[in-house]
Amino acid sequence: MRTESRPAEAQPRSNRSLEGLVYVTRRAHFNAAHRLHNPDYDDAWNREQFGVCNNPHWHGHNYVLEVTVKGRPDPATGYVIDLSELKRIVHEAVVSKCDHRNLNEEVDFLKGILPSTENLVIAFWKEIEPRLTAGTLHSVRLYETERNYAEHLGPTAS
Numbered sequence: 361m362r363t364e365s366r367p368a369e370a371q372p373r374s375n376r377s378l379e380g381l382v383y384v385t386r387r388a389h390f391n392a393a394h395r396l397h398n399p400d401y402d403d404a405w406n407r408e409q410f411g412v413c414n415n416p417h418w419h420g421h422n423y424v425l426e427v428t429v430k431g432r433p434d435p436a437t438g439y440v441i442d443l444s445e446l447k448r449i450v451h452e453a454v455v456s457k458c459d460h461r462n463l464n465e466e467v468d469f470l471k472g473i474l475p476s477t478e479n480l481v482i483a484f485w486k487e488i489e490p491r492l493t494a495g496t497l498h499s500v501r502l503y504e505t506e507r508n509y510a511e512h513l514g515p516t517a518s
C-alpha cells in the first residue's frame with residue numbers, strides 16, 4: 361500500500377519563532393556560611409579589611425544567584441534554552457554544592473579561594489559555562505544581600 365507520509369527528517373518545517381537575540385535568566389537561592397580571611401596577612405590586617413565578615417566563628421548569607429543565557433529562539437521550540445534544563449544545570453553546578461555549606465571549607469571548586477561575592481561569581485561562571493546545553497552564558501550575578509551584588513560577564517569581558 362502506498363503512503364504519502366515521509367520520514368520525519370524530510371518533513372518540511374515552518375519557522376514559528378521570531379528572529380532576535382534574547383537573554384533568559386534563571387534565579388536560584390542558597391544559604392551558606394563563609395569567612396573573609398586572607399591567611400597571607402596577620403589577624404589585625406584581616407580585621408581591618410573585613411570587619412564583621414572576618415568573624416572567626418563564621419557568618420551566613422541568603423544568597424540569590426541569577427544566571428543569564430543569551431541566544432536566538434530555536435525555530436522548533438521557541439526557547440533559547442529550556443529553563444527547566446537551566447535550572448538543572450545551575451543546581452548541579454552550584455546550588456547542590458553550596459547550599460547549607462561552609463564556602464571556605466566544604467566546596468571543592470572554592471578550595472583556597474577567598475569567598476568574596478566577586479570571587480564567587482567568577483568561580484560559578486567556570487562551573488556553569490561548560491555545562492550549558494544551549495545558548496551562550498551572558499552573566500552570573502550573585503546577591504549577598506538585598507543591596508549588594510556582584511556580576512561577572514565572563515573572562516573575555518572588559
Ligand code: NI
Pocket residue numbers: 394413419420421
Ligand atoms: Ni559575608
